[in-house]
Amino acid sequence: MAPRRCPVKRFALALVLAPLALAPVARAGSVRPTEVKKAFKSRNPDKAREVLxxxxxxxxxxxxxxxxxxxxxxxxxxxxxxxxxxxxxxxGDALEAVIKVARKDKRGDLRFLAVDALGKNPAPEAERTLAEAVKKDRDAPVRVLAVRLLGQRATTTAVDALIPLLAEFEGDPKQDRLVREINAALQNLTGQELSVAQDWKNYWDNNKDRWTKPEDHAPGTTKTRGTVLDRMKKQRPAELKTLTRMRQSELIVIKGNDRVESVLKALKLKHRVITREEFEKLELKPDEQTLLFNCPGKAQLSEQGIQKVRAFVAAGGYIFCSDWELGKTLAKAFPEVVTFLRESPRSDSPKDTRIRPFPEAAEHPLMRDVFPLNTWESSEGMAWKLEGRSHMVKEGPGITRLITCPDLKSLGSTCVAFTFAYTSEGGGRPVTGRRPPKRPPGRVLWVSSHFKLQKDPKSDGFALQQLLLNFILDKQEQRRKLRAVGGAK
Structure with a gap:
């Protein structure tokens, strides 16, 4: 006869085994927090990637x-x-933890990461957090990223969120970049080219029930920089369409000692190329056109040509130019705004010079994506190649400094890109922003560098090309504003 087990021992054994029976079986792919920490601390990319x-x-x-x-x-x-x-x-609770970081973490880099992670998460609470970030986050890159991600969600609720945000910000000049981002997101979602919150509301009230998901809705990425076109396709598709729809007569390239026309051709933008002699005789249309002056080299406009430049901008035209155009054209056409300082020292070959945005210009509309939006992607290594004897500007209140080159400090000016708005109201004068003109002013953008010198499409060339595209798009935005007041076709 088999010996009987003590009932007390059987009960004790059951108590020991019960928790093991109730505990969930760990999934094959589960990773403990300690393993995550160990892999990240190892600084070994393969180990960290495997854990992720x-x-x-x-x-x-x-x-x-x-x-x-x-x-x-x-x-x-x-x-x-x-x-x-x-x-x-x-x-579930993991998503709540991501949202908590997006809303409350003090570190902008981590809020940026959390917002980016929420962009493609289909949960409604993820979308609401994106809208909240646009309105409340204290860092501009996070707010811009949140807008762009809302513009990629392809939902009616994203449009519902963006229109009130546009209404809130469009009256504040300091939020100009954010307003443009919101308009671009709405254009991406709807295919419409409106720019005022009330117009968007009227359109949406009448079309929301008939809305369909946009075609070719390209997913965005904030890390892989790629070329200018790669980034525009992913992050700003509506604006890329605006560029490709432009007519040849809207972009006029004046020949010189650079090759901006080669950049336009590579970007598949329609344009017309003329000589300086042809420019002197050309009938201009300031409301429609952007003029792109290549560095003049030894060439020089006549006095009549100089006054033609001044009148064109004063009437609302846009001019992009580089290097020696500063002393040979801008300082003569706009002496109350631009002062030629000096030439940089002679050099046998172009030199790499570090570039970064002036702090006050980081959120200027012309600077969108010129430097990385992603706070995890450093711009410290970015440089432009500058030739010897480059023209340098005397930094004054009439210009808006955009890009600085700290390496030039000893020469009296570090500014290698600037812009200014100009109007003829009450006589030609620079626009400082204190009293907005009755109609959008003309604008000039000058850069020290040459397109032909920038060989890397992912860094130096990227920055210069993006600056040019932003300028051309700024003209299209001005045209929309002119149409709103009945001043342009």
């Missing part, structure tokens, strides 16, 4: 918190896209 891949679809609140707590360790490793791809899969 295993985390996808397996996130919980604790692992999300651990990822964010240690994410900045990965900044030098180029794993930003991997972080976004993993955090994008958050659901």
């Amino acid at each position: 891949e295993r985390l996808r679809g397996e996130l919980d609140k604790r692992t999300v918190e651990t990822v964010f707590k240690n994410a900045l360790r990965l900044k030098p490793l180029g794993l930003y896209d991997d972080l976004v791809a993993t955090l994008r899969t958050a659901e």
Whole structure:
């Protein structure tokens, strides 16, 4: 006869085994927070990437918190896209943890990452957090990113969120860039080219029930810089369409010692190329045209040509020019605004010079995407090649400085790109913003560098090309404003 087991021992054994029976079986791909921390601290990109891949679809609140707590360790490793791809899969309490970072974290880099992760998350609360970031976040890159992600969601609720935001910001000159981003997002979602909140509201009230998802809705990325066209297709598709629809007569290139026409051809933008002699005789249309002057070299406009430049801008025209055009044209046509300072020292070959935005110009509409929006992508290595004897401007209150080159400090000016608006109301004068003109003014953009010198489409060439495209788009925005007051076709 088999011995009987003590009932007390059987009960004790049951108590020990019960929690094990009730505990959930760990999923094959699950990763503990300690493993995440160890992989991130290793600074080994392969180990960190492997852990991030295993985390996808397996996130919980604790692992999300651990990822964010240690994410900045990965900044030098180029794993930003991997972080976004993993955090994008958050659901339930894991999603709540991502939203908490987007709303409350003090570090802008982490809020940027959290907002980017929410962009493709289909949850309604993710979309609401994006709209909240546009309205409340204190960092401009986060707000701009949130707008662009809303513009890529292809939902009626995204349009519902963007129109009130536009109404809130469009009266504030300091929010000009954000207003343009919101308009671009709405254009991307609807295919319409409106620019005033009330017009958007009227359109949406009448068309919301018939709205269909936009075709070719390209997913965006904030990490892979690519070429200018790559970025425009992904981040600003509506504006790219605006550029491709322009007529040949709207972009006039004046020949010189650079090749801006080669850039326009590569970007597939229709344009017309003329000589300086032909410019002197050409009938201009300031309301429609942007003139692109290549560096003149030894050539020089006549006095009549100089006055033609002044009159064109005063009547609302846009002029892009570079290098020696500063002393040979701008300083003569706009002496109350532009002062030629000096030439840089002679040099046998172009030199790489570090560039960065002037702090006050970082959010200027012309600077959109000239430098990386993504705070995880450094612009410290960006440089332009500048030739010897480049013209330099005396920095004064009439110009808006855009890009600085600290390497030039000893020469008396670090400004290598500037702009100014100009109007003929009450006599020609620069527009400082204190008293807005009755109609949008003309504008000039000058850069020290040459397109032919910038060989890297992902850095130096990217910055210069994007600056040019922003300027051309700014003219199209001006035309919309003119049409609104009945001043342009």
